[in-house]
Amino acid sequence: MKQKLTILVGTMTGTAQLVAEEIEAHLSEKAIDVSTKLMDDLDHSIFAAGGYFIICTSTYGQGDVPDNAQMLLESLKTTKPDLSNVTYGLFGLGDSTYTETFGFGGKNFDLILSQLGAVRVGDYKLHDANSNSLPEDEALIWIEEWIGLVGKELQ
Numbered sequence: 648m649k650q651k652l653t654i655l656v657g658t659m660t661g662t663a664q665l666v667a668e669e670i671e672a673h674l675s676e677k678a679i680d681v682s683t684k685l686m687d688d689l690d691h692s693i694f695a696a697g698g699y700f701i702i703c704t705s706t707y708g709q710g711d712v713p714d715n716a717q718m719l720l721e722s723l724k725t726t727k728p729d730l731s732n733v734t735y736g737l738f739g740l741g742d743s744t745y746t747e748t749f750g751f752g753g754k755n756f757d758l759i760l761s762q763l764g765a766v767r768v769g770d771y772k773l774h775d776a777n778s779n780s781l782p783e784d785e786a787l788i789w790i791e792e793w794i795g796l797v798g799k800e801l802q
Contacts, residue, residue: 650699650800654683657704657716657752662782663740666774667703669783670738670790679794679801687715690722694765697732699801701790702756705740710748712755723759731764736793738786742776749775769796 652674656667667683674681684693686704694700707713712720739753750773757771772789774782794801 649680652679652681652699652701652801653693654681654701654703655686655689655693655719656683657686657702657713657719657756659705659707659713659715663703663705663713666738666740666782666786667701670701670703670786673787673790674794677794685715686713686719689719691719691726691728693719694728694730694733697730698734699797700733700735701793702735702737702753702760703739703786704752704756706742706745706748706750706752710745710751710755712752716752716756720755720759723763727763729764730760731766733760733765734797735760735765735767736769736790737767737771738789739771739773740776740782741773744777749773769793 654667656664658664671683739750741750774785
């Protein structure tokens with residue numbers, strides 16, 4: 648049975664949202680059932696039914712998740728739900744000039760999801776704002792690899 652993919656977006660300036668929308672448009676062309684949700688007002692219950700997720704988040708401040716992602720991250724930490732029925736991929740955005748906290752927004756989600764039993768497929772991808780590449784271009788390359796690893800579940 649074909650599964651649905653949900654992209655969850657943590658963003659301050661809109662860049663992660665743009666990346667997520669590019670991923671959604673690309674996958675929709677491949678007839679993959681995909682939707683994008685901003686993390687605003689989401690809590691751990693977004694994962695209750697399990698399924699496939701992409702976390703697309705930037706890093707803000709001193710290695711924090713964006714403001715709109717704070718509630719979801721805290722909800723996961725305090726309720727500690729069993730996420731063994733969740734499969735996910737992670738595309739993070741950061742700036743390597745902040746060497747101490749580079750990409751920690753995404754790394755924070757990766758850590759808590761794995762601690763709660765969710766299974767990450769493939770490598771965690773981190774775009775560097777200090778590079779000469781656009782995050783949406785790197786995301787489209789990454790999502791092709793990710794979809795290939797997930798296999799027929801979404802296709």
